[in-house]
Structures are given as C-alpha cells and as structure tokens.
Amino acid sequence: xxxxxxxxxxxxxxxxxxxxxxxxxxxxxxxxxxxxxxxxxxxxxxxxxxxxxxxxxxxxxxxxxxxxxxxxxxxxxxxxxxxxxxxxxxxxxxxxxxxxxxxxxxxxxxxxxxxxxxxxxxxxxxxxxxxxxxxxxxxxxxxxxxxxxxxxxxxxxxxxxxxxxxxxxxxxxxxxxxxxxxxxxxxxxxxxxxxxxxxxxxxxxxxxxxxxxxxxxxxxxxxxxxxxxxxxxxxxxxxxxxxxxxxxxxxxxxxxxxxxxxxxxxxxxxxxxxxxxxxxxxxxxxxxxxxxxxxxxxxxxxxxxxxxxxxxxxxxxxxxxxxxxxxxxxxxxxxxxxxxxxxxxxxxxxxxxxxxxxxxxxxxxxxxxxxxxxxxxxxxxxxxxxxxxxxxxxxxxxxxxxxxxxxxxxxxxxxxxxxxxxxxxxxxxxxxxxxxxxxxxxxxxxxxxxxxxxxxxxxxxxxxxxxxxxxxxxxxxxxxxxxxxx
Ligand code: SIN
Numbered sequence: 001x002x003x004x005x006x007x008x009x010x011x012x013x014x015x016x017x018x019x020x021x022x023x024x025x026x027x028x029x030x031x032x033x034x035x036x037x038x039x040x041x042x043x044x045x046x047x048x049x050x051x052x053x054x055x056x057x058x059x060x061x062x063x064x065x066x067x068x069x070x071x072x073x074x075x076x077x078x079x080x081x082x083x084x085x086x087x088x089x090x091x092x093x094x095x096x097x098x099x100x101x102x103x104x105x106x107x108x109x110x111x112x113x114x115x116x117x118x119x120x121x122x123x124x125x126x127x128x129x130x131x132x133x134x135x136x137x138x139x140x141x142x143x144x145x146x147x148x149x150x151x152x153x154x155x156x157x158x159x160x161x162x163x164x165x166x167x168x169x170x171x172x173x174x175x176x177x178x179x180x181x182x183x184x185x186x187x188x189x190x191x192x193x194x195x196x197x198x199x200x201x202x203x204x205x206x207x208x209x210x211x212x213x214x215x216x217x218x219x220x221x222x223x224x225x226x227x228x229x230x231x232x233x234x235x236x237x238x239x240x241x242x243x244x245x246x247x248x249x250x251x252x253x254x255x256x257x258x259x260x261x262x263x264x265x266x267x268x269x270x271x272x273x274x275x276x277x278x279x280x281x282x283x284x285x286x287x288x289x290x291x292x293x294x295x296x297x298x299x300x301x302x303x304x305x306x307x308x309x310x311x312x313x314x315x316x317x318x319x320x321x322x323x324x325x326x327x328x329x330x331x332x333x334x335x336x337x338x339x340x341x342x343x344x345x346x347x348x349x350x351x352x353x354x355x356x357x358x359x360x361x362x363x364x365x366x367x368x369x370x371x372x373x374x375x376x377x378x379x380x381x382x383x384x385x386x387x388x389x390x391x392x393x394x395x396x397x398x399x400x401x402x403x404x405x406x407x408x409x410x411x412x413x414x415x416x417x418x419x420x421x422x423x424x425x426x427x428x429x430x431x432x433x434x435x436x437x438x439x440x441x442x443x444x445x446x447x448x449x450x451x452x453x454x455x456x457x458x459x460x461x462x463x464x465x466x467x468x469x470x471x472x473x474x475x476x477x478x479x480x481x482x483x484x485x486x
Contacts, residue, residue, distance in 0.1 A: 004089045014045040015193035017056035018203035033099035033331040034321045045209045047216030053207035057149040057176035058226040060204030065146040065174035069123040076120035079199035083113040095322040099330040112161035114449040115168040123172035139481045144474035146174030148228030151221030159188035165464045173473035178207045186210035254462030258387045259415030262408035263293040267302045269420035275309040277444030287391040291416035300397040331367040341390045414456030
C-alpha cells in the first residue's frame with residue numbers, strides 16, 4: 001500500500017461531534033478498484049449514528065451561526081491552507097479508493113479546496129436589502145440568516161470536491177452539516193474531517209457518517225425534523241426518491257443529477273482543438289462524471305477527418321493503475337460499472353454499430369475497460385439515450401444547425417453541452433437554444449469555483465459554485481420595523 005507523509009489522515013471511523021465514532025463489529029470494506037483488494041475497513045455507521053450527528057449539528061448551529069462571517073471565514077481559510085499543504089496525501093488516498101489517475105486526483109484536491117477559499121471570501125458579501133418604505137412610520141429591510149442543519153449525500157466520482165462544493169458554502173453561511181459520503185469512497189471525506197478539526201472547526205459543525213445503510217442514513221438526512229436543507233449529487237433516479245422523502249417536511253432541496261451531454265462539432269471548427277477537448281471531456285475520470293461528453297455530433301462534411309483524429313487521440317490514452325504517473329485512464333469504480341459497459345456494447349453491436357477502437361474489458365483485468373470508439377450508431381441505441389458514465393465514445397453525423405439543436409435537446413437531461421464553431425452568430429444562437437444549465441463553446445473546460453454549476457430539466461435543482469451556490473444556505477428575513485416616529 002502507498003505510504004502517506006501524514007498517516008493520521010487515513011481515518012476509518014465516522015466523524016461525529018468532533019469525535020471518531022467506531023463500531024468494531026460492523027465494518028465496511030473499501031476496495032481499491034485498480035486491484036480489487038481491500039484497502040481499509042471503515043466503521044459501518046448506522047441510522048442511529050446519523051441521528052446523533054444531526055443532533056450534534058443542531059446543537060452546534062446556534063454557536064456557529066453566531067460567529068461573524070469574518071470569524072467563520074478565518075477558520076475556513078485555515079482548513080483551505082491545510083488541504084493545500086496535504087495535497088499529495090489527500091490525492092493518494094483518493095486514487096487508492098477511487099482509482100482515478102494521481103494527476104487527476106491532485107487536480108481534484110486543488111479544485112475542491114478552491115470552494116473553501118471562495119466561500120470564505122463570499123460569505124462576507126452576502127447582503128440584504130433596504131426597501132423604500134410605503135409608510136413613514138415604518139422601515140422595511142431584508143437580511144439573510146443561515147438556514148440551519150444541512151444534510152448532504154455525496155458521490156464516489158469526486159470524493160473530495162463534491163463534499164467541499166456543498167460543505168464550504170453551507171459552513172460559510174453559518175450552517176452546520178452532516179454528510180453521508182458514498183460507502184465506496186469514505187476515506188477522502190474522513191481525511192477532510194481530520195483537517196477541519198485541526199483548522200479549529202468547532203464540535204458538531206461538520207459531521208461525516210460513513211455507512212452502507214443508504215436507506216436508513218438517507219431517511220435521517222431527508223426526514224429528520226432538525227434538517228433544514230438537503231443537498232444531493234448522484235443519479236436522477238435516486239434524486240427523485242430523496243426529493244419525495246424531503247417533501248414530507250418541505251425541506252429546501254438542491255440536486256445535482258445525471259447528464260447526457262452533447263458535444264457538437266460544426267464544419268468551420270478547429271478540428272484539432274475539438275478532438276483534444278472531446279477526448280478530455282469524454283474520458284475524464286474514465287468517463288465517470290455527470291458532465292462527461294455523452295453524445296458526439298459532427299457535421300457530415302468533416303466527420304471523416306474528425307473520427308480519424310479522434311481515433312488517433314484515443315489510442316494514445318494510457319490505461320493503467322492510477323499511481324502510474326503516466327496513466328490517463330484508471331479503472332472503473334466497480335464490477336457493476338464494467339457490466340454496464342458490456343451491456344451498452346452488446347446493444348450497440350447488435351443494432352449495427354461499428355467498433356473502431358476498444359469495445360471490451362481491458363487486458364489489465366479487474367475493473368479496467370478499454371477506451372472505446374463507435375460509429376454507425378443509431379437513435380434507438382441505449383448509448384445515445386442513457387447516461388453512459390464510462391469510457392465509450394459514439395460519433396453521430398448531422399447536416400444542419402436546426403437539426404443538431406433539436407437532437408441535442410431531445411433528452412430529459414440538461415446539465416452540460418459543448419459545441420465547436422468559429423461562427424460568432426452561431427455561438428450565440430446555440431448558447432441561447434441549448435436547454436442546458438452549462439454551455440461551453442470552443443472548449444471542454446469550465447469547472448470552477450467562481451461560476452454556477454447546475455442542471456436544467458431532470459439534471460437537477462439549484463446551482464453549486466459561484467455567488468449562486470451560497471444562496472440556498474440562507475433564509476431571507478423581511479423585517480417591517482414600526483414605531484419610527486414614536
Ligand atoms: C460532476 O460531474 O459531478 C462534477 C464535475 C465537475 O465539477 O467538474
């Protein structure tokens with residue numbers, strides 16, 4: 001096993017009320033997806049641990065929300081600094097449990113930390129309003145108050161950044177949080193707790209409950225009367241269930257759900273750049289992100305050139321254990337994910353798709369899958385209708401702008417969309433016509449702490465990041481203040 005400079009970052013118990021809570025008897029096994037070996041046994045927390053965590057968070061709320069924004073910011077800045085100082089260890093822990101290449105893991109730690117820095121600054125600038133009065137004896141104003149205890153459920157594909165993108169604005173606003181990380185990747189979440197403790201976050205403000213009882217812990221986080229807001233990143237199907245649970249007590253909800261991102265290349269595009277960005281957005285994290293390119297549409301007069309360059313680019317990807325510094329594609333997260341790729345391939349091939357590259361499990365074995373390129377796909381194939389969440393790229397042709405916009409929008413998802421064209425009018429037309437929360441032209445890069453990340457349609461509710469990402473953690477209070485003239 002890889003060695004850490006600071007082994008105390010490798011925590012294996014839930015973190016509740018600033019204490020490590022261990023159940024020796026019940027343990028969940030964390031697997032390295034690259035080797036299929038057990039790398040840790042983490043205390044398998046229960047519904048009752050989740051209740052303890054919510055109660056601790058409720059108790060801490062009054063104290064923490066009573067800090068000034070500046071005081072909270074100063075603790076968060078310390079947490080941010082500690083994360084940066086420990087980037088290498090945190091990245092190693094992530095690669096170990098999630099499998100992503102170590103270079104991607106390092107980037108994620110820095111990306112994750114950026115939300116803490118940003119919201120430590122942003123919380124000082126959250127303002128209310130003074131409203132011109134309608135009555136000389138009264139004054140009217142609004143101000144913001146932290147909403148309360150926030151329940152978070154976070155995914156395995158970004159075990160660090162999807163936590164900080166929720167927890168940082170919540171904590172900065174004065175909320176306290178209880179997080180349930182995915183049981184496949186609890187170690188990154190627990191390492192963040194160790195650093196939060198060292199940064200001086202008071203007891204009960206940040207709690208992480210790691211456990212396999214998704215239903216029990218999930219019910220606490222969506223139904224406990226002390227939870228004021230619930231936030232989830234994961235699949236649309238699970239999001240619907242959790243949202244229905246929250247409806248019972250009208251909790252504020254934000255959801256970051258699945259995607260079906262189109263990547264559109266027009267005949268005036270810079271094809272080399274389009275290919276480079278297509279590979280980056282399709283194969284990031286082995287294709288396992290909600291914003292990964294899912295459908296590639298190329299205008300018919302440049303499709304041959306594009307496909308040939310795409311094939312060359314994909315064949316240069318290095319599939320390897322994430323600790324290989326040259327790896328660009330690590331393993332998939334688990335066997336189920338690999339089986340899903342098999343089933344997509346079976347469906348695509350039996351319906352006439354041609355496989356230009358890959359198309360099967362990788363010779364490395366385990367959960368490795370070959371980067372795959374398909375052509376001759378057709379609209380009825382699952383690969384064009386479902387979120388792939390894996391390293392399979394399928395290229396379709398189109399003839400006109402109207403046709404491709406209609407095709408791109410013909411989905412219930414609306415998270416991210418990409419397009420390449422040098423026509424400035426078309427850039428604006430597509431920007432306005434695509435029914436997506438994030439549009440990205442002539443680039444596949446957009447993830448940043450300073451801008452809102454959120455989906456339309458069944459891709460979600462609300463935004464994370466940017467000034468939008470903190471608003472949901474406050475209630476607005478309207479004060480009508482009388483007695484001015486008496
Ligand atoms: C996601 O796909 O869930 C997050 C990706 C990102 O923040 O870039």
